[in-house]
Amino acid sequence: MSEQGTNPHPGMNLGYDGGEKAAEVTIFGFWTFLMSDLVTFGLVFAVFGTMTGATAGGPGPEEVTDLRSIAIQTALLLGSSFAFSWASLSMKYHGGRLHMLGFLALAATSALGFLIFELIDLLHLVEIGAVPQRSGYLSALWALVCLHGLHVAGGLLWMGGMTLQILLFGLTDQIKSRVTRMGLYWHFLDIVWVGIFSMVYLAGVA
Amino acid sequence: MFDALFGRLTWDDLKPLELLHSQSINTLVGAGAALAAVIAAIAVVVLLTVTRRWTWLFKEWLTSVDHKKIGIMYIVLGFVMMARGIFEGVAMRTHQATAYQGGVLSAEHWAELFSTHGTIMIFFVAMPFITGFMNYLIPLQIGARDMAFPVLNLISLALTATGAALLMISLVIGKFETGGWTAYPPFTGADFDPGPGPDYWVWAIVISGFGSMFSGLNFAVTIYKMRAPGMKYLRMPVFTWTALCTSILLVFALPPLTIAGLMQALDRYLDFHFFTNDLGGNMMNYANLFWMFGHPEVYILILPAYGIFSELTTTFAAKPLYGYTSLVIATMSIAVVSFCVWLHHFFTMGQSPSINAAFGIATAVIAIPTGVKVYVWMATLWGGRIRFTTPMVYMVGFFILFTIGGFSGIILANPAINWQVHNTQFIVAHFHNVLLPGLIFGIFAGIHIWFPKAFGFRLHETAGKITACLWIVGFCMTFLPLYVVGLLGYPRRSAAYDDPAFIPYMIVTMLGAFVLLSAFVGLIATLWISIRKRDELAVPLGDPWDGRTLEWATPSPPPHWNFAVIPHISSRDAFVREKSEGKPYVLPEEYVDIHMPSNTWAGIVVLVTTTALGFALTWWIWWLAILSFVVLFLWFAADSFREHRGEIIPASTVRTAHQAWIEAVELSEPITRDDEDTPANRGYAKTDIVIAS
Ligand code: HEM
Numbered sequence: 001m002s003e004q005g006t007n008p009h010p011g012m013n014l015g016y017d018g019g020e021k022a023a024e025v026t027i028f029g030f031w032t033f034l035m036s037d038l039v040t041f042g043l044v045f046a047v048f049g050t051m052t053g054a055t056a057g058g059p060g061p062e063e064v065t066d067l068r069s070i071a072i073q074t075a076l077l078l079g080s081s082f083a084f085s086w087a088s089l090s091m092k093y094h095g096g097r098l099h100m101l102g103f104l105a106l107a108a109t110s111a112l113g114f115l116i117f118e119l120i121d122l123l124h125l126v127e128i129g130a131v132p133q134r135s136g137y138l139s140a141l142w143a144l145v146c147l148h149g150l151h152v153a154g155g156l157l158w159m160g161g162m163t164l165q166i167l168l169f170g171l172t173d174q175i176k177s178r179v180t181r182m183g184l185y186w187h188f189l190d191i192v193w194v195g196i197f198s199m200v201y202l203a204g205v206a
Numbered sequence: 207m208f209d210a211l212f213g214r215l216t217w218d219d220l221k222p223l224e225l226l227h228s229q230s231i232n233t234l235v236g237a238g239a240a241l242a243a244v245i246a247a248i249a250v251v252v253l254l255t256v257t258r259r260w261t262w263l264f265k266e267w268l269t270s271v272d273h274k275k276i277g278i279m280y281i282v283l284g285f286v287m288m289a290r291g292i293f294e295g296v297a298m299r300t301h302q303a304t305a306y307q308g309g310v311l312s313a314e315h316w317a318e319l320f321s322t323h324g325t326i327m328i329f330f331v332a333m334p335f336i337t338g339f340m341n342y343l344i345p346l347q348i349g350a351r352d353m354a355f356p357v358l359n360l361i362s363l364a365l366t367a368t369g370a371a372l373l374m375i376s377l378v379i380g381k382f383e384t385g386g387w388t389a390y391p392p393f394t395g396a397d398f399d400p401g402p403g404p405d406y407w408v409w410a411i412v413i414s415g416f417g418s419m420f421s422g423l424n425f426a427v428t429i430y431k432m433r434a435p436g437m438k439y440l441r442m443p444v445f446t447w448t449a450l451c452t453s454i455l456l457v458f459a460l461p462p463l464t465i466a467g468l469m470q471a472l473d474r475y476l477d478f479h480f481f482t483n484d485l486g487g488n489m490m491n492y493a494n495l496f497w498m499f500g501h502p503e504v505y506i507l508i509l510p511a512y513g514i515f516s517e518l519t520t521t522f523a524a525k526p527l528y529g530y531t532s533l534v535i536a537t538m539s540i541a542v543v544s545f546c547v548w549l550h551h552f553f554t555m556g557q558s559p560s561i562n563a564a565f566g567i568a569t570a571v572i573a574i575p576t577g578v579k580v581y582v583w584m585a586t587l588w589g590g591r592i593r594f595t596t597p598m599v600y601m602v603g604f605f606i607l608f609t610i611g612g613f614s615g616i617i618l619a620n621p622a623i624n625w626q627v628h629n630t631q632f633i634v635a636h637f638h639n640v641l642l643p644g645l646i647f648g649i650f651a652g653i654h655i656w657f658p659k660a661f662g663f664r665l666h667e668t669a670g671k672i673t674a675c676l677w678i679v680g681f682c683m684t685f686l687p688l689y690v691v692g693l694l695g696y697p698r699r700s701a702a703y704d705d706p707a708f709i710p711y712m713i714v715t716m717l718g719a720f721v722l723l724s725a726f727v728g729l730i731a732t733l734w735i736s737i738r739k740r741d742e743l744a745v746p747l748g749d750p751w752d753g754r755t756l757e758w759a760t761p762s763p764p765p766h767w768n769f770a771v772i773p774h775i776s777s778r779d780a781f782v783r784e785k786s787e788g789k790p791y792v793l794p795e796e797y798v799d800i801h802m803p804s805n806t807w808a809g810i811v812v813l814v815t816t817t818a819l820g821f822a823l824t825w826w827i828w829w830l831a832i833l834s835f836v837v838l839f840l841w842f843a844a845d846s847f848r849e850h851r852g853e854i855i856p857a858s859t860v861r862t863a864h865q866a867w868i869e870a871v872e873l874s875e876p877i878t879r880d881d882e883d884t885p886a887n888r889g890y891a892k893t894d895i896v897i898a899s
């Protein structure tokens with residue numbers, strides 16, 4: 001296809017050229033949304049940064065960090081992203097619906113695991129009294145971690161809806177565009193998580 | 207049971223009922239305003255029912271995703287809210303005239319007034335106005351048929367309307383916060399104000415903030431991706447350039463506001479400690495977040511007004527814009543630098559002198575691109591054949607007054623001076639000085655220019671000019687004296703003063719406020735007169751001012767699909783070139799079917815659910831909060847399973863409409879600029895614009 005060079009999204013295999021243009025607008029719009037969301041995360045990070053010392057005599061980074069659990073969470077979330085990229089590749093190389101859904105399921109399970117471990121961590125924080133009401137530091141920590149966690153949970157709902165749609169309608173252009181955007185979102189959340197585990201947890205105990 | 211159903215809402219929160227207990231002036235003003243709002247709402251409902259307009263309202267407007275209609279709805283919203291904002295301004299000025307050791311209103315009421323006034327004027331007057339203009343103009347100016355995301359566009363409008371609705375509800379039920387439009391904690395925190403006021407503020411701001419962010423996103427994507435073929439960046443009209451910069455600012459500047467609002471909510475609802483006094487909270491984070499939004503916000507508001515003034519000068523001086531490229535660069539520079547100055551809003555809050563100096567210098571630097579703009583407009587007018595229309599009257603007011611406002615800004619940029627005058631009426635004078643002559647005059651001038659485009663008839667010139675003069679005089683009387691009282695040491699936001707020297711000034715500003723009120727009435731009168739004379743003023747052919755940009759190359763009002771065929775752009779000011787080279791009004795060889803998005807209930811669903819959500823959260827009515835959120839979520843989840851086909855407008859329909867218009871143009875005589883203001887002006891301009899070489 002001679003247009004390959006100018007087609008910004010060859011991975012989507014959209015059949016006709018009107019589709020490319022519409023998809024390009026939507027995906028660019030989503031990038032813009034991600035930029036805005038990145039600013040949001042950046043600001044919460046910044047607030048957290050100013051509050052690292054504000055423990056008010058309560059639990060500090062040492063008490064709230066369980067590096068083993070963080071390592072597992074990181075592996076699960078990065079794994080989920082990895083599985084998602086396989087799903088995207090499957091879409092690109094016409095792997096077939098079920099092939100692709102398999103990877104999506106893997107990505108979803110892995111992310112669910114991430115959320116479960118995160119939840120266990122948070123419950124532990126409640127147990128040791130490291131609740132957000134205790135200090136400014138903990139407020140910022142909970143806000144940042146939960147903001148990310150809620151994004152992941154939202155992504156899971158999105159994935160669930162999409163799976164249903166793929167089963168019902170197949171891989172239509174509309175859904176391919178959604179998968180592509182979901183991919184961007186998912187990798188974006190990964191990058192944010194890298195920020196969280198290095199700035200909040202690793203830097204906290206270093 | 208009652209608690210579960212109504213949260214913390216009680217009968218005593220119904221403000222009109224206060225009249226039963228007390229009939230002091232203070233309650234009369236407050237409860238009277240609440241009553242007036244209720245009566246106005248009922249009157250609208252009755253009117254719609256009697257005239258059988260409900261179906262029309264829903265079908266033609268509330269479910270429409272046409273960017274032109276959405277733009278108009280934004281501007282209507284802005285006017286409705288402006289009516290309240292101005293009445294509040296007048297009430298405050300009247301109070302201040304009596305405020306020597308007292309005043310007619312209670313201190314609490316006064317505080318509520320400046321808080322709602324500021325919040326309304328910025329978020330629900332100025333923002334809807336500029337968003338409305340951008341909505342209406344961007345697709346038309348870049349040769350597109352709609353926004354990149356038409357449904358999202360309607361949702362943005364709904365979210366903005368939700369914020370406005372919450373403010374109106376707060377007038378009737380309960381009370382608003384008293385911490386100003388900035389709502390600084392800890393004063394607005396749970397410790398000092400556990401009531402519903404700050405919650406109203408939070409949800410109005412956060413919900414409408416999402417709307418603004420999505421508008422910015424939508425506009426930016428539209429401008430980047432939907433331009434007509436050949437419309438390169440440096441061929442875009444200046445208004446579109448300013449709209450692009452504003453959109454970028456919206457995308458990046460709204461998150462800090464949303465974050466500040468949500469953290470404030472966490473503090474208030476869940477006892478977090480972001481901004482509290484104890485346990486490690488730090489209100490400076492709020493100040494920084496708020497102004498990281500707040501300063502770009504003032505440029506979000508003023509840039510489109512600059513765009514309008516740019517279009518205005520070239521059009522009414524019949525000259526190409528002098529220094530298009532410098533204007534574009536200046537606009538971009540302002541957008542970038544506007545992110546680096548936020549600290550000038552709190553020079554006095556404890557930073558080191560070197561930080562203050564850095565931000566002071568950055569602030570002063572913004573004066574350079576702004577100065578460039580003023581010179582560009584002057585140079586454009588210079589040697590032009592200026593027609594002194596109503597927009598030009600506003601332009602004159604803008605030129606002189608805005609420059610004064612800008613100079614007072616440069617004075618304030620100096621931290622040493624700022625320490626002396628911060629938090630005084632000098633500030634009040636400064637920001638009204640840039641907001642009214644800058645933003646509001648720009649909007650009104652723009653309304654005079656584009657109203658004929660949107661509705662097919664011009665606004666009455668004499669009425670318009672009288673109104674414009676009233677605005678200018680009223681502004682000068684109301685706000686210029688405040689520079690003096692500010693320097694004399696009268697703090698802003700204070701309910702009373704005990705220096706009799708202020709009294710004469712405050713009487714003048716009160717009279718000025720009434721002049722401004724009459725100017726607002728003048729606007730309504732202008733509209734009324736114009737509607738009555740709409741046959742004389744009709745300009746159906748679409749180009750009443752000998753315009754330069756693409757929107758003038760369509761009939762007035764433009765068809766739903768804007769352009770029968772998407773234009774191909776070969777130069778800047780392409781429409782002017784076509785006009786001077788002969789015929790812009792040609793029939794294309796063939797017409798094709800046009801695909802347009804169809805109407806949707808998304809806007810109504812968002813409006814109803816988010817208003818319920820905001821109200822429920824404010825009053826702790828948890829079941830309603832959950833219900834409305836779930837409905838909102840399910841609606842969109844279900845909607846994503848539907849296929850949105852849109853509708854096809856057949857080529858034959860487009861052809862009929864287009865041919866009828868071209869024929870009408872050909873049958874009429876082009877009129878020269880001398881006849882612009884006569885009934886001979888049907889919107890077919892005999893151009894006398896000189897083309898830039
Ligand atoms: C039209 C006539 C207007 C009048 C009579 C008026 C009057 C006032 C008064 C008396 C105050 C309180 C000053 C103080 O704190 O001592 C005020 C504050 C304010 N006004 Fe206006 N105003 C008008 C128009 C506008 C417009 C058009 C805007 C913006 C587009 C605006 C934005 C504000 C803001 C942001 C505040 C600050 C509120 C605060 O302190 O938090 N006003 N105005």
Ligand SMILES: [Cu+2]
Pocket residue numbers: 500501504547548550551
């Ligand atoms: Cu500023």
